[in-house]
Every structure is written in structure tokens, then in C-alpha cells.
Amino acid sequence: xxxxxxxxYVEGVARAGSxxxxxxxxxxxxxxxxxxxxxxEEEFGYEIFERLPxxxxxxxxxxxxxxxxxxxxxxxxxxxxxxxxxxxERRGHVSVACxxxxxxxxxxxxxxxxxxxxxxxxxxxxxxxxxxxxxxxAEFSSxxxxxxxxxxxxxxxxxxxxxxxxxxxxxxxxxxxxxxxxRLRDCLDHPHVLPTSQYGVRALLDTAxxxxxxxxxxxxxxxxxxxxxxxxxxxxxxxxxxxxxLHCGPDSDCVMRPISTRDMPPGNLLLGQMRxxxxxxxxxxxxxGLAQAMEPFREANSPGG
Amino acid sequence: xxxxxxxxYVEGVARAGSxxxxxxxxxxxxxxxxxxxxxxEEEFGYEIFERLPxxxxxxxxxxxxxxxxxxxxxxxxxxxxxxxxxxxERRGHVSVACxxxxxxxxxxxxxxxxxxxxxxxxxxxxxxxxxxxxxxxAEFSSxxxxxxxxxxxxxxxxxxxxxxxxxxxxxxxxxxxxxxxxRLRDCLDHPHVLPTSQYGVRALLDTAxxxxxxxxxxxxxxxxxxxxxxxxxxxxxxxxxxxxxLHCGPDSDCVMRPISTRDMPPGNLLLGQMRxxxxxxxxxxxxxGLAQAMEPFREANSPGG
DNA sequence: CCTTGTGCTGCAAAAAATGCATCGGTTTTG
DNA sequence: CAAAACCGATGCATTTTTTGCAGCACAAGG
Numbered sequence: 001x002x003x004x005x006x007x008x009y010v011e012g013v014a015r016a017g018s019x020x021x022x023x024x025x026x027x028x029x030x031x032x033x034x035x036x037x038x039x040x041e042e043e044f045g046y047e048i049f050e051r052l053p054x055x056x057x058x059x060x061x062x063x064x065x066x067x068x069x070x071x072x073x074x075x076x077x078x079x080x081x082x083x084x085x086x087x088x089e090r091r092g093h094v095s096v097a098c099x100x101x102x103x104x105x106x107x108x109x110x111x112x113x114x115x116x117x118x119x120x121x122x123x124x125x126x127x128x129x130x131x132x133x134x135x136x137x138a139e140f141s142s143x144x145x146x147x148x149x150x151x152x153x154x155x156x157x158x159x160x161x162x163x164x165x166x167x168x169x170x171x172x173x174x175x176x177x178x179x180x181x182x183r184l185r186d187c188l189d190h191p192h193v194l195p196t197s198q199y200g201v202r203a204l205l206d207t208a209x210x211x212x213x214x215x216x217x218x219x220x221x222x223x224x225x226x227x228x229x230x231x232x233x234x235x236x237x238x239x240x241x242x243x244x245x246l247h248c249g250p251d252s253d254c255v256m257r258p259i260s261t262r263d264m265p266p267g268n269l270l271l272g273q274m275r276x277x278x279x280x281x282x283x284x285x286x287x288x289g290l291a292q293a294m295e296p297f298r299e300a301n302s303p304g305g
Numbered sequence: 306x307x308x309x310x311x312x313x314y315v316e317g318v319a320r321a322g323s324x325x326x327x328x329x330x331x332x333x334x335x336x337x338x339x340x341x342x343x344x345x346e347e348e349f350g351y352e353i354f355e356r357l358p359x360x361x362x363x364x365x366x367x368x369x370x371x372x373x374x375x376x377x378x379x380x381x382x383x384x385x386x387x388x389x390x391x392x393x394e395r396r397g398h399v400s401v402a403c404x405x406x407x408x409x410x411x412x413x414x415x416x417x418x419x420x421x422x423x424x425x426x427x428x429x430x431x432x433x434x435x436x437x438x439x440x441x442x443a444e445f446s447s448x449x450x451x452x453x454x455x456x457x458x459x460x461x462x463x464x465x466x467x468x469x470x471x472x473x474x475x476x477x478x479x480x481x482x483x484x485x486x487x488r489l490r491d492c493l494d495h496p497h498v499l500p501t502s503q504y505g506v507r508a509l510l511d512t513a514x515x516x517x518x519x520x521x522x523x524x525x526x527x528x529x530x531x532x533x534x535x536x537x538x539x540x541x542x543x544x545x546x547x548x549x550x551l552h553c554g555p556d557s558d559c560v561m562r563p564i565s566t567r568d569m570p571p572g573n574l575l576l577g578q579m580r581x582x583x584x585x586x587x588x589x590x591x592x593x594g595l596a597q598a599m600e601p602f603r604e605a606n607s608p609g610g
Numbered sequence: 611c612c613t614t615g616t617g618c619t620g621c622a623a624a625a626a627a628t629g630c631a632t633c634g635g636t637t638t639t640g
Numbered sequence: 641c642a643a644a645a646c647c648g649a650t651g652c653a654t655t656t657t658t659t660g661c662a663g664c665a666c667a668a669g670g
Contacts, residue, residue: 002348003308019648032628034648043307046388053636055647061388068384072377079373083351083366324617337659339618358667360616 001076006040007069009033010048014066018055070140074277081280084120092282095124097133098146099200099269100225101245107146110293114286121282129198129223137274143283146290148242149200149267157275160291162298163266164242166201167256169229171236177255184263185214192238193228194218200267201240208264229254244269244297269294306381311345312374314338315353319371323360379445379582386585389425397587400429402438403451404505404574405530406550412451415598419591426587434503434528442579448588451595453547454505454572462580465596467603468571469547471506472561474534476541482560489568490519497543498533499523505572506545513569534559549574549602574599 009026016022019037023030041047048062058066077093084091098107103125111123128136130151136142138155148164150156168176168187176182176190188209194216195202209216219237222228228239229246232254241256248256271290273279279287314331321327324342328335346352353367363371382398389396403412408430416428433441435456441447443460453469455461473481473492481487481495493514499521500507514521524542527533533544534551537559546561553561576595578584584592 002345003311006308018646020646029629030648031630031650035627035650038649040307045385046392051648053647060391064384064387064391068380071380075373075376079369080350082369086365086369087351323615325615334660335617336619336661340658343618356617358616 001073004069004073004076006036007073009036010040010062010069011066013037013049013056014058014062017057021055071277074140078278078280081282085281089120090118090282091120092118092280093122093124094144094280094283094286095126095142096144096146097126097128097136097142099130099133099148100127101148101242102146103127104226104245105247106244106293110286110290114289118282118285121286130200131198137272140274140277143279144271144273144287144290146269146271147200148269149203150270150272155275156270156272157277158270158272159287160271160294161268162244162294164244164269164297165258165261165266166204166240166264167243167246167258169232169239169241169246169248169254169256171232172253172255174236174238176238176257179257181260182257183260184208184212187238187259188214188217190238191219191235192217192240193220193222193231194240195225195228196221196223198223201242204264204267205240212263242267242269244294269297309374309378309381311341312378314341315345315367315374316371318342318354318361319363319367322362326360375445376582383583383585386587390586394425395423395587396425397423397585398427398429399449399585399588399591400431400447401449401451402431402433402441402447404435404438404453405432406453406547407451408432409531409550410552411549411598415591415595419594423587423590426591435505436503442577445579445582448584449576449578449592449595451574451576452505453574454508455575455577460580461575461577462582463575463577464592465576465599466573467549467599469549469574469602470563470566470571471509471545471569472548472551472563474537474544474546474551474553474559474561476537477558477560479541479543481543481562484562486565487562488565489513489517492543492564493519493521495543496524496540497522497545498525498527498536499545500530500533501526501528503528506547509569509572510545517568547572547574549599574602 009022009028012026013019013022013033016025019034020030023033026033037049041049044065046061048059048065049056050059081092096107107125111125115121115123124142126136126142128145128147130147130149133142133145133147134150134152134156137145144159145156168182170176174190176186194205197203197206205216219235220228220231225241225245229241231237232239243256243258246256248254271287271294273283273287314327314333317331318324318327318338321330324339325335328338331338342354346354349370351366353364353370354361355364386397401412412430416430420426420428429447431441431447433450433452435452435454438447438450438452439455439457439461442450449464450461473487475481479495481491499510502508502511510521524540525533525536530546530550534546536542537544548561548563551561553559576592576599578588578592
């Protein structure tokens with residue numbers, strides 16, 4: 001959209017931290033870009049960048065303005081969606097920031113199901129840790145966030161919450177597979193792999209371990225749940241996962257077992273949006289569908305096994 | 306602001322109902338304006354005007370877009386206000402749509418008081434009947450509305466409400482001046498002047514008269530409270546007014562007397578804004594002050610006498 | 611049937627944005 | 641301590657975009 005060009009340029013400069021770099025990124029001359037900024041500052045009435053010896057940086061006024069631009073751009077997309085809707089097209093675009101756990105099974109299935117009814121709607125799926133997912137919402141780069149145990153919850157409007165008991169993922173021949181429910185201390189006695197600290201599962205494990213005064217002693221740590229999932233097959237270790245993230249069929253070589261709630265409280269898987277924002281039609285509908293689909297996972301133990 | 310130029314043009318065309326007329330109004334050629342519209346429609350992806358044989362008219366998509374533009378423009382002003390605020394200027398502009406009753410005493414005093422502390426803030430005061438005031442809010446042409454007995458209340462977010470007992474305004478030598486509280490039927494026995502039907506006072510009188518099965522029989526009807534106020538001096542008639550609208554000092558030749566609440570329920574004087582909107586700093590502050598100043602008028606009878 | 615008013619379009623002129631080279635400044639580097 | 645590397649700003653020629661003018665086709669009203 002043409003009249004948002006200024007926004008695009010300002011954003012580029014803010015991101016690059018220098019007009020020249022930004023100009024390079026956006027295939028424009030530094031002088032042209034520089035003048036665009038100057039022109040805009042003039043008509044806006046205030047400088048929005050502070051000029052540093054090594055470049056530029058948004059000043060508070062600029063931050064305010066950027067937020068305004070983001071809202072504006074997002075709202076324009078919403079209007080376009082509504083217009084498409086009333087011309088019977090049901091088009092649109094939905095962008096979701098989500099935790100890794102949702103990537104393999106849950107989200108693909110949900111999106112496919114939604115697209116079956118609305119082929120005109122396209123999706124962006126971004127894997128983000130809890131922190132980044134919330135930031136995406138605030139910056140209007142994502143419409144929805146689906147995260148396990150979000151950190152701040154400022155500007156995060158909860159659309160749906162389902163408690164999730166943390167499960168361990170082990171091989172069928174692992175000694176712990178015999179019990180239907182396992183204790184945390186038993187898990188820690190066996191070799192275990194842990195997610196890195198930016199993940200909600202790790203945060204819960206950290207506090208639980210501290211309370212039980214049993215130190216975590218991971219043989220491996222990773223920011224990839226997929227890695228951990230595959231690793232347990234090799235060394236017969238214990239991995240941790242929330243039930244919604246994994247389906248262990250009866251013919252799978254792995255099983256899941258819930259950790260006793262006496263050791264660890266369930267964490268919350270939250271579906272949320274930017275507080276106060278009016279979502280585009282497509283996103284709102286999709287969120288509704290997601291919420292419905294999340295319901296069965298409420299307090300769910302390891303499904304199958 | 307440059308990037309809102311399209312908005313300005315679209316609005317002009319929508320208002321004029323024809324591209325050529327709008328072009329004339331806005332000092333631009335019809336061809337240039339026409340092409341702006343076309344270009345915009347192209348990049349927006351949908352037509353926003355329906356072409357009629359005698360001109361153009363916004364289609365539903367266009368209506369949606371206009372609303373978006375209005376929000377956007379209003380939000381930009383808010384941001385500019387905030388920026389001015391953080392550079393310590395405390396500038397801004399407040400626009401108020403209000404009923405006639407507030408014009409002579411209440412609003413001038415309030416605005417003067419506010420401007421004493423914030424000389425950088427300017428004001429627009431528009432006299433509007435209840436209907437128009439609410440429309441102004443919805444179209445973002447006014448930040449605040451101060452109306453007696455609003456009609457629809459959709460999109461009207463109430464910031465403050467004070468009940469107002471309708472008073473009669475009469476000369477000191479009028480027979481009804483003897484009683485501290487008057488009955489409606491007694492008023493109707495005397496010659497009386499009434500506001501026209503778009504006003505809240507009239508609406509309340511209409512229903513009360515209907516309930517008491519006593520017909521209204523105005524010797525004069527006017528849309529100007531000022532006219533009615535002066536008329537009572539000439540023919541010794543009865544006029545109706547809400548207490549906040551008038552100060553009758555002890556040396557005045559007129560007095561006010563409340564109508565018994567057995568005959569008429571108090572109406573509400575409401576201060577409101579567009580639902581869900583974030584007001585500019587200045588407007589929000591001023592609204593706060595207004596609300597405080599309204600408090601003493603709660604259920605107030607004729608002040609002074 | 612002609613007049614009036616509409617939106618639309620080809621073409622030349624005017625206006626705006628861009629690219630290039632360069633200046634004056636600060637920081638980094640050798 | 642000087643040279644190199646960046647930085648934002650600016651003057652000027654060029655390119656791109658926008659505008660104005662004139663005229664077209666079409667529909668309504670007299």
C-alpha cells in the first residue's frame with residue numbers, strides 16, 4: 001500500500017540502525033532515503049531519529065510513531081480482509097507465532113482443516129520462543145501466539161488456556177515405561193535431555209527441581225525438541241514434552257508418561273492476541289477453531305502409548 | 306500529513322458525490338483526482354466507489370475504508386499530541402460537541418480554567434443536537450460529546466453521567482415563583498415555550514405530558530434556548546431548562562424552579578467519547594476535568610434563586 | 611435533438627523523487 | 641598521530657510521477 005511507504009522506510013532505518021545500511025537493504029540511495037526521513041520529520045513536526053556519530057536510532061517520539069504505524073498497517077489488513085469477506089471471497093492471511101511443540105502435529109492439522117473450508121486464506125507460521133512470540137504480538141507482526149507458559153503477559157490477551165501436564169518421552173524398553181505415572185526424582189535418576197532455558201518446559205522443570213532439591217543433570221541440552229525426541233531413541237534417555245506436542249501411536253517405539261502432579265504443577269498452553277486489537281476476520285475465525293481444538297487437550301495425559 | 310492525502314481526496318469525493326465537484330472543491334483537476342481514486346482502488350484491490358450515471362457513491366467497501374481512515378487520522382493526532390507532551394510542550398487540540406445548555410456558562414468556564422494551566426491547548430466547540438453529537442463522535446470529528454439524554458448510545462462510551470432535574474425558568478413576578486417546587490400540570494396551565502423535538506428536554510416533556518394526559522400547548526417553539534430564555538421576560542411565560550445551563554443570581558429578574566420528580570424523572574447529562582477509542586492526551590485530561598466539574602451538578606436543583 | 615453533467619483517457623507540461631558526487635564530521639585503525 | 645572507514649547532509653542533473661488540458665463516450669433532462 002503506497003501511503004505506508006514511509007512506514008516501510010522508517011522501519012527499515014530503525015532496524016538497520018543507519019540510513020546507509022537501510023538504503024542498501026531496500027534498494028534505494030542513501031540520499032533519497034535520507035531525504036524521505038527528513039521530509040517526513042518536517043511534516044510530522046518532530047524528529048523521530050536521534051543522530052548518533054555511528055548512525056541513527058529511534059527516539060521516544062519515533063517509538064511512539066512506529067507503534068502507530070504498526071497498528072495502522074495491521075488495521076488496514078483487517079479492513080482488506082473484511083472487504084474481501086463482503087465480496088464473498090473469504091480471503092485473508094493469518095500469521096501465528098508458536099512454540100515448537102505445536103509444529104509437528106497440532107498446527108499443521110489445524111491449518112489444513114481450516115484451509116479446507118477457506119482455500120483463499122494463507123498462513124505464516126513462525127517458531128518463536130516464549131519471549132519472542134509475545135514481542136511479535138506487540139509489534140503486530142503476528143496475529144496470534146500459541147505459547148506454553150508465556151513470560152510477561154503484558155499486552156497478551158488470553159483467548160484460550162489449557163493446562164498441560166509435562167510428560168516424559170522414553171523408549172518402550174525404558175524401565176520407567178512400566179509405570180502409568182512417574183515421579184520427577186525417578187526421571188532425574190536416569191540420563192535425561194532438557195530444553196534450553198528459554199522454554200516453558202525447562203522453566204517448570206527448574207522450579208520443580210529446586211523445590212525437590214534434586215539438581216537437574218542433563219546429558220544434553222538443546223533448543224530443538226525434535227533433536228531431543230530423536231535422541232532418546234539412541235541413548236535410551238528421558239526427554240520432556242507436553243502432550244499436545246506428540247502423538248505416540250501403539251506401534252511407535254516411544255511412549256509418554258505424565259509426571260505426577262505432586263512433583264510438578266501443570267503448565268498452561270495459551271492462545272493469545274495483542275491486547276485490545278481487533279483481529280482480521282480470517283485470524284479471528286481461525287483462533288476460534290484453534291480454541292475449540294485445544295479443548296480436548298485440557299489436562300490431558302499422554303495420549304496413546 | 307502527506308500520506309493521508311488519499312484519505313482527504315476520497316473523503317472529498319464521498320462528500321461531494323461526484324469527482325468533478327470534489328475536484329472543484331479541492332483545487333485540483335477532475336482528471337488528476339479521478340486517477341488518484343483509480344490508482345488507489347487498484348492498489349487496494351477493490352473498488353471503493355460505485356459509479357452512478359450522475360456521479361459516484363461509496364460502496365460498502367468504501368464505507369469500511371473511510372472508517373479505517375478516520376481512526377487512523379485520529380490516532381495520528383493522538384500520537385502527535387503524545388510526542389508534543391513528551392517534549393514538554395503540552396500542546397494539543399480538543400474538540401467537543403455539546404448541547405446548547407452547556408454553551409453559555411458551563412463550557413466557557415471549564416475551557417478557560419483548563420487553558421489557564423495549558424495555554425498550548427486549543428479547542429473546538431460545536432453545538433450539536435443529540436443525534437448529531439453522537440454522529441460526530443462516530444466519525445471522529447469530535448473527541449468528546451456532552452449531551453443531555455442522548456438517543457442511540459451505540460458507540461457512545463459514557464465517561465460521566467449526572468442526573469438533571471428539569472427546571473422551569475420564569476420571571477420573578479410569575480405566580481409559580483412562589484413555590485419552591487412546581488408541578489408539571491401547573492406549568493402547562495400557564496403560557497409556555499418549548500424546545501423543538503430534537504432536544505432531550507422536549508423528549509422528556511413529551512413523555513411526561515403523555516403520561517399525565519395533559520397536552521403540551523406551546524405558545525412558541527424554538528431550537529434556541531437563548532431565544533426562550535429571553536422570551537419569558539417579554540410575555541411572562543414558562544420556559545424549561547436544565548440547572549447546569551443557567552445561573553440565576555439573586556439580582557436576576559428570572560428564577561428557576563424544579564419540576565416535581567413525581568411528574569418527571571430526571572434526565573441524564575452525559576459526557577462521552579467514541580467507544581474503544583484512545584483519546585489524545587489533552588482531550589483525555591480535559592474530559593477528566595469536565596467530569597469533576599459536573600459532579601456538583603448531580604441531582605442539583607435550581608442553583609440560586 | 612440538443613444541452614448538461616458524468617467518468618474516463620491520451621498527451622504534453624509541471625512537479626516530485628531519485629541517483630551521483632561530494633562535504634564536513636566522528637570513530638576506528640594502523 | 642594520521643589515515644581510513646563510516647556516518648548524515650546537500651547541490652545538481654536525471655528520471656519518475658503527477659497534473660492539467662482537451663476531448664471521448666455515455667446517460668439524464670428538457
